[in-house]
Amino acid sequence: MQNTETKETSFINNDRGERSGLSEIIQFAKEGKYWIISSTVTCFILGVAIAFLTPPTYEAVASIQMASITSKDVDTPVVVAEKLKLPSYYSEQTFKVCQIAEHPTAGRYLSKELRPTAIKNASIINLRFRGQSPSKAQRCLESVLADIRKDQATLAKPALEIKQAELRALELKLEASEALKAQLPVKNIDFVFDNSKISGSALLLATLITAENDIRNLRSQISDLKIALSEPQTKQASLVAPIYAPNIEAEPQKLLILLASVFAGLVLGILIFATKKSIIANGARLNRTHSTD
Incomplete structure (x- = not known):
């Protein structure tokens, strides 16, 4: 009986952890959507330029x-x-x-x-x-x-x-x-x-x-x-x-270039926003440390 309760508790904790991780990802995407979208659009435009302006x-x-x-x-x-x-x-x-x-x-x-x-x-x-x-x-x-x-x-x-x-x-x-x-x-x-x-x-x-x-x-x-x-x-x-x-x-292989540009834009947008968020968090932490001192 005790083993069953332990398994159920473990399953519930894992489920909560997965939901928490998923909610964090969704929250991250909501907060950084402008960075991600703008980066993706910019890279896509560059990809279109490369694909259609490069001499075949x-x-x-x-x-x-x-x-x-x-x-x-x-x-x-x-x-x-x-x-x-x-x-x-x-x-x-x-x-x-x-x-x-x-x-x-x-x-x-x-x-x-x-x-x-x-x-x-x-x-x-x-x-x-x-x-x-x-x-x-x-x-x-x-x-x-x-x-x-x-x-x-x-x-x-x-x-x-x-x-x-x-x-x-x-x-x-x-x-x-x-x-x-x-x-x-x-x-x-x-x-x-x-x-x-x-x-x-x-x-x-x-x-x-x-x-x-x-x-x-x-x-x-x-x-x-x-x-x-x-x-x-x-x-x-x-x-x-x-x-x-x-x-x-x-x-040029146009389709491949366009797909690669979209993927690169997504990755670049995520990295930029993650870096920005990390810098802000570190700055806030330093401010709290100085205030405590």
Whole structure:
């Protein structure tokens, strides 16, 4: 019985404490409503100004596939992503197209804005850029793609020249084999079983068969190498898909700014009024202390 009464008393005390705390909050809000409202309205007006007066920016996104020679990547996406972080990687033309030529650290700024991301298990790198319009952001990424192509073309040149030299050598061998076959007196092969002519005819036939086999093999090798040196096995850096540049503002995010400004106004108003109330209370306490003395 006593335990029950104790629990009821504790519950009543807790309930009274909660009501007291709630009433204090309500009283605080009533007393400071003008400060809170004025602060919220002021911050909201500032938020509206920021949201609607800040020039909008638009984001373009590009997925770029690495250049390749005979199905082998010239450079890896991870390495290219690191290169794109170097300010010296970009051309002056790219700075102009991206409208950052006057920026004091244009290369560093562009390397941060692009946010290069290498796609795992794929020869693809993603780039982003924000410009004053969708078309300007798109042109910037196209110019960056041109820089990537230029760099990878330099890297690919030695390997490409070796493959092209191999192709020329095979073509010369084919010409020589075809010339040899053309010189063989095929029509004069006579299979008369005369001991004096058998060895000559057999040698001529063997030479003809060898030449035809060589020609067939060389043509096959040349065909395979030409296929390997043509797209898609060999190609420059290219877009996986057209650059995505929607006509949607990336910044400023108006709704987020307005909500943040309202929240900041509420917090600021509460802090200002709480500080004011605390100062007044401390002043009154000091006055009472001096009066007592």
